[in-house]
Amino acid sequence: MQAHPEATGEVRARALFGHRTAAVLARIAIVVIAFRVVLAALFDHDPPIDTTVSAAHIWATIAAAMIAAACGALAHLLRRNRQLAADVRRLEARIEDISDRNFELKEAAERMRGLFETLGDVIVRRDDDGRVTYANDAYGALVGRPPDAILGTVLAPAVVEQGAVTATADGTRIHDQKLDTAAGPCWIAWRDVQVRGTDGRAETQSVGRDITDRAGTERALAEARDLAEAANRAKSRFLAMVSHEIRTPLNGILGMADLMLDTPLTPEQTAYANAVKTSGGMLLSLIEEILDFSKIEAGRLDLEARPFALGLLIEEAVELLAPRAQAKGLQIASYVDEQLAPRVIGDVARLHQVLLNLAGNAIKFTDRGGVAVIAEPGARPDEIILVVRDTGIGIAPDAQARIFDEFEQADASSTRKFGGTGLGLAITKRIIERMGGRIGVESAVGAGSTFRVSLSLPPAPDASQTARAVPSLTGTAVMIVSPSMIDAPLMARQLGRWGAATCVIADERIATAVLPERQWDAIMVDHAIGTAGLEALARSVDQQVTRRILLITPTERHALAALKDAGYTGYLVKPVRAASLAARFTGNADTFDPELPPTPVEPGDEPPLSYSGLSVLVAEDNEINALLARALLVRLGHRPTLAGNGAIAVEFWLAAQAAGVGYDVVLMDLSMPEIDGTEATRRIRLAEAERGCPRTPIIALTANAFEEDREQCAAAGLDGFLTKPFDRDRLAAALALATGSSTTLAA
Ligand code: ADP
Numbered sequence: 001m002q003a004h005p006e007a008t009g010e011v012r013a014r015a016l017f018g019h020r021t022a023a024v025l026a027r028i029a030i031v032v033i034a035f036r037v038v039l040a041a042l043f044d045h046d047p048p049i050d051t052t053v054s055a056a057h058i059w060a061t062i063a064a065a066m067i068a069a070a071c072g073a074l075a076h077l078l079r080r081n082r083q084l085a086a087d088v089r090r091l092e093a094r095i096e097d098i099s100d101r102n103f104e105l106k107e108a109a110e111r112m113r114g115l116f117e118t119l120g121d122v123i124v125r126r127d128d129d130g131r132v133t134y135a136n137d138a139y140g141a142l143v144g145r146p147p148d149a150i151l152g153t154v155l156a157p158a159v160v161e162q163g164a165v166t167a168t169a170d171g172t173r174i175h176d177q178k179l180d181t182a183a184g185p186c187w188i189a190w191r192d193v194q195v196r197g198t199d200g201r202a203e204t205q206s207v208g209r210d211i212t213d214r215a216g217t218e219r220a221l222a223e224a225r226d227l228a229e230a231a232n233r234a235k236s237r238f239l240a241m242v243s244h245e246i247r248t249p250l251n252g253i254l255g256m257a258d259l260m261l262d263t264p265l266t267p268e269q270t271a272y273a274n275a276v277k278t279s280g281g282m283l284l285s286l287i288e289e290i291l292d293f294s295k296i297e298a299g300r301l302d303l304e305a306r307p308f309a310l311g312l313l314i315e316e317a318v319e320l321l322a323p324r325a326q327a328k329g330l331q332i333a334s335y336v337d338e339q340l341a342p343r344v345i346g347d348v349a350r351l352h353q354v355l356l357n358l359a360g361n362a363i364k365f366t367d368r369g370g371v372a373v374i375a376e377p378g379a380r381p382d383e384i385i386l387v388v389r390d391t392g393i394g395i396a397p398d399a400q401a402r403i404f405d406e407f408e409q410a411d412a413s414s415t416r417k418f419g420g421t422g423l424g425l426a427i428t429k430r431i432i433e434r435m436g437g438r439i440g441v442e443s444a445v446g447a448g449s450t451f452r453v454s455l456s457l458p459p460a461p462d463a464s465q466t467a468r469a470v471p472s473l474t475g476t477a478v479m480i481v482s483p484s485m486i487d488a489p490l491m492a493r494q495l496g497r498w499g500a501a502t503c504v505i506a507d508e509r510i511a512t513a514v515l516p517e518r519q520w521d522a523i524m525v526d527h528a529i530g531t532a533g534l535e536a537l538a539r540s541v542d543q544q545v546t547r548r549i550l551l552i553t554p555t556e557r558h559a560l561a562a563l564k565d566a567g568y569t570g571y572l573v574k575p576v577r578a579a580s581l582a583a584r585f586t587g588n589a590d591t592f593d594p595e596l597p598p599t600p601v602e603p604g605d606e607p608p609l610s611y612s613g614l615s616v617l618v619a620e621d622n623e624i625n626a627l628l629a630r631a632l633l634v635r636l637g638h639r640p641t642l643a644g645n646g647a648i649a650v651e652f653w654l655a656a657q658a659a660g661v662g663y664d665v666v667l668m669d670l671s672m673p674e675i676d677g678t679e680a681t682r683r684i685r686l687a688e689a690e691r692g693c694p695r696t697p698i699i700a701l702t703a704n705a706f707e708e709d710r711e712q713c714a715a716a717g718l719d720g721f722l723t724k725p726f727d728r729d730r731l732a733a734a735l736a737l738a739t740g741s742s743t744t745l746a747a
Contacts, residue, residue, distance in 0.1 A: 028071065052418040093364040122188060124209040125195070129682075130154045144182025157181045176211065187215035195465030236298040240709030243291045244671075247703035248622055251725035254280040258727055262635070274583055284725060289423045293406065296430045301350075303434060307460030310375060310384070311336040315577045317355040318373050322575050325363045326553045331370030332363070333487030333575050338470060338497060339377050340384060341459030350431050357424040358388040358451045364420070369448070370486035378454055386417035386453040391485070395443040404429045404439070435724070471582045474499035477518060481511040481537060482526030482551065487574060491524070494578060498585075508533035512540045522547035522585070525568070527556045538567040549584055551576070564592050614638040614664040614739065617656070619649035619680060620701065621672045625724070629667060629701075634730050636735070650683045657693060665739055668718065677701075678716040685717040697738035701726075 105388040113136075116123065122142055125134040132150045142157050163176035173192040178185060188208035197203040257277040265273060280727035295301065318334040325332040355373065362371040369391025378385045391717045395403065399410035406426040432439045432453055443449035451600035478500045492502040500521075505511045508529055515523075523545050525537055534550070541548055550563055550571040561569060570592060572580055616638050620626040626642050633640040641663070643649035649668065656662050666684070681698050690696055699720035710721050720738040722730065 010158045028067065033675065036152060036426045039535065049460070065284060088584065103496075120210060122210070123205070124208075125197070125205045126154075126203060127197065127203050133203055142179065142181045142186075142188075160185060176215070178215075180431060186210055224291040232298060236294045236300075239291055239294040243287050244703040246287055247724045248625065250280055250287075251285055252622070252624035252628060254284070254725045255727065256624070259628070259631050280725075289421055289427065293423050293427050296427060296434075297481075301431065301434050303347040305345050307343045307345050307462065309342060310344050310457070311342065311578065312615075313348055313352060314355065314373055314375055314386075315575070317352055318575045319577075320537070321356065321359050321363060321371075322556070324360075325371060326555065326574075328363065328367070330363060330366055330368075331484040331486035331574075332359070332372075333370070333484075333490045334373040335375070335490040335493060336578065337374075337376040337616060340375060342461035343462060344384070344457035345460050346435065346455070346457045350435070354428050354431055354453065355386070355388070357428045358386075358453075360425060362388050362390035362392065362449070365449070366390045370484065371489065372486050374490075380456070382456045382458045384455050384457050386455065387450060388453075389448065389450045391448040394445040394447050395441065395449055396445050400441050441686060471498050471586045473585060474578060476500040476521045476585070478522045478524065479511060479514070479520050480500045480524045480526075481506075481508060481529060481533075482524075483528055484526060485509065486525065487551075487576065491576060491581065495585075496580060498582070500585075511537060515540060515542070520545045522549065524549045524551055524572070526551040527553070527559065531559070534563060535566050538563070541567065543567075547584065560592065569578060614735065615656075615661070616640045616735075617643060617652055617663040617666045619643045619646060619666065619672065619677065620669040621645050622669070625669070625701075629731075632726075632731050635728060636732055638735075645672045646677060646680030649680050649707045650675065650687075653684050653696070654687060662693070663696055665735060666696055666721070667701055668698050670700050670702040672714070678712065678718075681716045681718055699734050699738050 024303060088154075091340065116136060116138075120138055121136075122138040123134070123136040124139045127133055131152055131154055133152075135143075135150045137147055140150060143150055143155050145155065157179040159177050160180050161178035165173055165175040167173050171194060174190070175192075176187055176189050178187050189211045189212070190206050190208045192204055192206045195203055195205045216736040254277060257273050257280060260273045261270065261277070261459070314334045314336055316569060318332055322332050359371055359373055371388065371390045374385075374387040374389070376385050376387070395410050399408075402408045403410055403422075405427050407422040408426070409420065409422040429439050432455065435455055437453060437455035439451065439453045441449055441451050473495060476495075476499070478492075478495050480488045480492055482504065483506050488504045492504050495502050503514065505514060508525075511525075520542075523537070523541055525548070527534065527550060530539075536550070548567060548569045550568045551574055552560070552571055553574050557573075557737070563571075570584055572584055585647060616633050618626060618629045618633070618640050620629060620642065621644055626644075630640045630642060641652060643652050646668075649666065652665060653666065667683055668677040672680075675683075679699060681700075684696065684698065687693075697719045699719070699722050700718045701724060702713075702723050703724045713721050720734050722734045726734075
């Protein structure tokens with residue numbers, strides 16, 4: 001700001017006047033002094049002057065002295081005046097400076113106000129009594145009054161809804177409020193802080209932001225999510241219902257096809273019946289996958305934590321898949337590192353499912369070579385790495401992440417060669433993640449795939465007592481002759497762990513050449529090298545090699561007799577279990593004894609069931625399923641009685657009890673008209689309790705495979721659980737379990 005121009009001129013004028021006056025006074029003083037000097041010169045000469053002149057002299061002197069004193073005083077005043085003028089100038093400069101700064105501060109305050117108002121934030125300050133000490137325009141708009149009119153009042157918009165309040169480390173309170181404002185309802189997100197007011201007292205400064213739009217969006221999202229969840233639940237219920245409805249007739253199709261295959265048929269009829277059975281089986285596995293996935297999606301995947309033998313689980317899964325692999329001419333083998341705890345805690349059924357899916361895929365996508373399933377310890381404590389490796393078609397890099405999503409397949413074209421739903425890996429990944437593990441794949445097109453699962457499975461407390469007996473083969477030399485790149489190396493690894501020195505040779509000519517090189521304790525020869533090779537080797541092996549073991553697949557058993565004659569001392573059925581391998585190296589060398597190795601059971605080889613001739617009441621409303629159950633029971637040697645619904649079943653049961661010929665077991669369909677299976681079971685249990693008669697085992701027949709169905713069954717007093725579709729074996733197993741001592745619900 002500029003100083004006032006008039007004031008500046010006045011100061012200058014005064015200064016100029018001071019200078020000039022001083023100059024005039026100085027001249028007057030000089031003239032007075034000169035006058036006094038002249039007077040002195042005139043009157044100091046002889047002859048002496050008269051007294052009149054002398055008085056004038058005195059007066060002149062006094063006058064000159066007074067004028068000189070006045071001049072001195074005037075000069076002092078003028079100097080002081082100059083000083084004051086300089087001070088005034090300095091002060092004026094300071095005033096100018098301060099005015100400039102004041103002007104800038106006002107501008108900055110205006111800018112800030114403009115900014116706040118543009119942001120639209122609501123600002124209000126209140127003292128301890130809640131009285132407004134400051135409010136901006138936006139707050140005024142909320143209350144519906146100008147900000148000045150609110151000052152000193154406790155006016156505030158009504159709170160319609162209060163959100164949760166959180167406090168930050170610096171004491172700021174953060175909360176949302178729905179307010180009923182002058183402009184209608186709105187959501188404000190507040191930040192309240194304690195500040196010092198102008199009078200030094202504490203005040204609460206609240207800065208609020210209008211989040212009405214955001215809150216609306218969030219609300220809409222929450223509603224959409226609730227709707228989606230409800231739809232998801234409805235989808236799961238729908239799938240469960242559809243699956244139930246499909247399973248029931250499927251039970252009839254599969255069961256009847258089975259029964260038909262047991263009757264005398266022409267080769268053409270057998271082919272058709274087999275086709276019906278295969279298609280039915282495929283439909284069943286499809287339904288099961290969809291149902292399983294919907295169950296997992298609905299968050300209904302409950303895991304068990306029970307001790308189980310990890311090695312056995314892997315060997316059984318591999319044995320189950322072996323016929324499929326061997327039918328394609330593939331090798332399949334497993335290896336379980338002995339450093340792993342023999343028994344671990346986890347969900348064995350779900351792990352079995354994971355292994356079947358990974359190894360099943362490996363077989364499906366492999367045409368040459370084979371599949372290896374390996375379990376070894378991971379780097380962290382209790383960590384187990386499951387590896388499923390194949391020599392198949394491989395997976396392109398871009399498809400490797402995609403295949404773990406639902407309904408995703410590496411080859412999504414309509415001309416794809418391999419069937420499937422694309423759900424298996426999605427289910428597998430979810431199971432593994434639910435177990436707290438990870439799954440990944442390494443693969444290259446044409447170079448096979450390796451799926452790796454990492455899981456933490458704690459050892460079972462009884463693990464040390466059930467440790468496997470490990471043979472000591474230190475100093476034993478074993479030659480394995482096999483073209484397989486899968487099971488021979490894994491067998492060599494196993495024998496090596498037990499201390500043996502091993503050598504894997506791909507064909508019999510090299511083997512014959514290597515044989516004389518050293519003393520061998522055992523030679524294992526794969527049937528896959530061909531009959532000529534087998535015989536040639538048998539001839540060239542020194543009889544000193546005590547163990548001459550054949551490796552065969554179940555379908556090659558027919559050749560055993562001839563090969564025994566050729567000089568082999570024993571055999572192992574592929575895929576070879578670790579326990580069978582150990583048994584071959586610890587027991588008698590001459591072991592063509594079929595009972596010794598725990599080889600896989602082939603279909604039709606199972607021992608006859610030791611129980612038969614049970615009197616079975618079948619409560620089933622579906623005629624075809626009732627017919628099937630009756631036919632299967634008759635084939636198993638039992639005596640079935642059919643009841644068309646729950647009420648008839650209870651009636652039959654009571655009548656049989658009264659006649660003293662109670663049923664040995666009841667097969668109870670769960671969903672029946674009039675009285676359903678659970679209610680009928682409750683009535684039978686009640687009658688048993690009233691009469692004090694022994695408990696009749698009751699097995700539930702159901703197409704619902706959910707865990708809670710099992711729980712419901714157990715709660716209703718059922719002893720077993722048979723999921724449709726069932727076949728002869730599963731029916732026999734369920735009967736055995738229910739009539740035996742076990743009270744576990746059968747799958
Ligand atoms: P599905 O086998 O029913 O198609 P999955 O979810 O089990 O469904 O597998 C998804 C896809 O991943 C398969 O379609 C296939 O393209 C690919 N895939 C899975 N395992 C292998 C494997 N071992 N080798 C090659 N491709 C595989």
